[in-house]
Amino acid sequence: RAEPLAVVGIAGRFPGAASLAEFWDLLRTGTCAVGPVPPDRLRPGWPASLMHGGYLADVDRFDPLLLGITPRHAALMDPQERLCLEVVWEALDDAGYPAARLRAAHDSRVGVYVGSMYNEYPYFGVEQSLLGPPADSGSTVAGIANRVSYAFDLHGPSMTVDTMCSASLVALHLAARALRAGDCEAAVVAATNLSLHPNKFRQIDRLGGASGDRLCRSFGRGGDGMVPAEAVCALLLKPLSAAEAAGDRVHALVSGTAVINAGRTNGWIVPSPTAQAEVVRQALADAGLNPSDIGYLEAHGAGTALGDPIEADGLHRIFAGDGRGRGTLPIGSVKSNIGHAEASAGLAGAAKVVLQFAHRTLVPSLHADELNPDIDWEHSPLRVQRTLQPWDTPGTAPRRAGVSSFGAGGTLAHVVLEEPPAHLAPDAPADPTPPAPTPVLLSAYDEDRLREVVTRLLDRLRDHPAPDLADLAFTLAEGRHHLRERAALVVRGVGELADRLRRHLDGDPTAAVHRGRAPSDRTRTEPLTAGDPEELARQWVTGRPVRIAPPTGRRPRIVPLPAYPFARMRCWLPEPSQRPDTPAASASPAPEPSYGPATAAASASPAPESAHGAAPTAASTSPGPDSASWPVTPAGSALSGPESAPWPVTPAGSAPSGPESASRPATPAGSAPSGPESAPRPATPAGPAPSGPESSPWLAAPTA
Structure with a gap:
């Protein structure tokens, strides 16, 4: 048996769920997040009746300045590329490996493997060119993975994989093989799938693949087609021994993987039960396991009339011969909750399994109250998991699951x-x-984002059991990107931390929070590692690298903390405004891409230090621990607005105020979910390209 791989970081955005915590709530409550296309996505003449599916919120929003991208360029980038950058950032945060720590730990030998299939954003540029001034948008799908490698300065293999709907699990398989072969020491595995344009829906309708009742009835009666869905997901993988040596948290183990093609079948896109059984057999062999070792199957389960019975047949061939009784192996499909996420479907299913591990609970698969009559359930070990129930295992055996993902091309x-x-x-x-x-x-990155960082942390401490203070401090010091706008305080307990941060938000000068901004012209120096804790905090907020002493008696560990609150700037190609027969069309200048800041500071602020080591472009010093307001902006800074306005009063226990903290709620089939804001915001002034995320100042920087 080959060494298992450890999933040390995970993040995702799904229909009705902007985070894994929201995704779990959706799964455990048996919520269906499929619905009509959001109204703000539609253009005149688009077939809204065909575009039923699972949709993400805010696919037109991005935080370009944080990642060193100009708003003008971001508006032309494929939204799949943009969202993948943010979700990978979230997965690295979850793992406690900001870019610099990840590079230092693995000498930048980190691979990037992304599953993707549709490339629809270029259609918008083509349509704009046909209707008026020439415009271009989007890029090749290869850029999705390559942009991640560039943004975080990762030097391992970097590739986008397209095998249609099996792409994300094929990407995971390739990453596993590369880690075993020593091609990289760690690997980012991601997937992205967006439904931006009606072309796909028209094709699915023409091929007869769309669900008649606009539901994904995985293994249920009446399942006659699929419902497309959007999803973005990312994992960080390391060999288990390396993860254990580093003291990493581990969400799950990847024990075995397999990929095959069905070859010639009874027809193009007609599945083969023999081939589906064979890929499961090979994956079990790769894991060194028997069929009887598997306690749950996250099936492909697309809900099609032909596909579901064939998949059940293939699974029966593997699992019926291991002595199981009738209906003893639970199966389900996340597609019944969110729709078919196509290139992201495999990782969506894997994320569901990881959450079931964490909560030791099996969640219901939907729309199968009446089972598919074309499957022989009476003589099968399979049963559709239709209720929420504890996931018990015999004795001390670990929970194990298989996840399937099948591409239409075999x-x-x-x-x-x-x-x-x-x-x-x-x-x-x-x-x-x-x-x-x-x-x-x-x-x-800026004052507004820092306020939101503090607010989210307070909400976390209010709503969840308090972590150990040493672990919380270690996570923030070593496990997060260190950006230019900074706050620090010295405390003896988590309760004191929450009290003083809340008082600081309320404008209390006795909260004694140090504030400052990392300067642009600092040179790399050895970190301060000892001395008065207050002095360490004062030095850090001015840009001096520091290292927080570990607790005595044990190794500190990464603990779950809120994700970074990305700014929500609209980045999108403008809507076509002229028809080809308009005389002025040929003479009109090309319209500006639509982009606008979430705040004035976000649009005009200089950039943070880049992932390649460039320094930020603005400097300030801390006003001292007795200041309750954000620091006075130095003369000549690009920051706009009142220079010394304090944080507004925030009632204790209030919810985060930024739009990025709210996702589009899950909606039952047949209801229209509310869409993200679609009105463009004021254009950001042209300026030099900002640089990327700051390297952690106390970790060894890679050689340029």
Whole structure:
């Protein structure tokens, strides 16, 4: 058996769920997030009746300045590329590996493997050119993976994989093989799928593949077609031994993978039960496991009249011969909740399994109250998981699951996942550390984002059991990107931390929070590692690298904390405004892409330090720990607005105020979800291209 791979970081955005926590709520409550196309997505003449599906919120929004991209360029980028950058950032945050720490830990030998298939944003540029002034938009799908490697300065293999609907699990398979071969030491595996244009829906309708009742009835009676869905998901993988040596949290193990093609079948896009059985058999062999070791199957389950019975046949061939009784192996499909996420479908299913591991619970698969009569359930070990129930295992055996994903062209993938060893799981108990004065470091790109970072942290501390202070401080110091706008305070407990941050938000000058901005012209120096904790905090907010002393008695560990609150700037090609027969069309200048800042500061602020080591372009010093307001902006800075306005009063326990904290709610089939804001905001002044995320100042920087 080959060494398993550890999933040390995971993030995702799904219909009705802007985070994995929201995704779990959607799954456990049996919510269907499929509905009509959001009205703000439509253009005149588009077939809204065909465009039913699962949709993400805010696909037109992005934080370009944080990632070193000009708003003008961001408006022309494929939204799949933009969203992949943000979700990979979130996965690295979850793992506690900001770009610099990831590079230092693995000498930049980190691969990037992304599953994607549709490339629809160029259609918008073509249509604009046909209707008026020439415009271009989008790029090749290869740029999705390559942009991640560029943004985070990762030097391992980098590729976008397109095998249609099996693309994300094929990307995972290729990453697993590269890690085993030593081609890289860690790997980002991601997938992105957006439904931006009606071309896909027209094609699915022409081929007879669309669901008649606009639901994905995985293994249910009446399943006659699929419903497309959007999803973006990312994982960070390392060999299990490397993850354990580094003290990483582990969400799941990838025990085995397999990829084959069905070859010639009874027709193009007609599946083969023999081939589907074979890919499962190979994945089990790769994991060194027997069919009886699997306790759950996350099936492809597209809900089609032909596909579901054939998939059940293939699974029966593998699992019926291991002594299981009738209906003892639960199966389900996330497609029944969110629709068919196509290139992202495999990772969406894997994310569902990881969450079931974490909560030790099986969630219901929907729209199968009446089972598909073309499947022989009476003589099958399979049963559709239709209720929420604890996931129990015999004895001490770990929970294991298989995940299938099949491409229409015959490329089939199967992955075997296993729950992590108990001592590496995110909820593994740890001895408390003795109270000690501990610097807590918080940063963001600008003042508004920093306010939101603090608000989200307070919400987390209010709504969840308090983590150990040493672990929380370690996560913020080592496990997050350190950006230019900074706040720090020294506390002896999590309760004191929450109290003082809340008081600071309320404008109380006795909260004693240090504030500052990392200057643009600082040179790299050795980090401060010892001394008065207050002095460490004061030095850090002015840009000096520091290293927080680990707690005594045990190794510090990464703990779950809120994701970074990205600015929500609209970045989109403008709507066509002229017809080809308009005389002025040929003489009109090309319209500006639509982009607008979430705040004035976001549009005019200089950039943070780049992932390649460039420094930020503005400087300030801390006003001292007794200041309750954000620092006075130096003369000549590009920041706009009142220079010394304090944070507004925020009631204790209030929800985050930024639009990025809210996702489009899940909507039952047949209802129209509310869409993201579609009105363009004021254009951002042209300026030099900002640089990317800041390198962690105390970690060794890679050689340029």
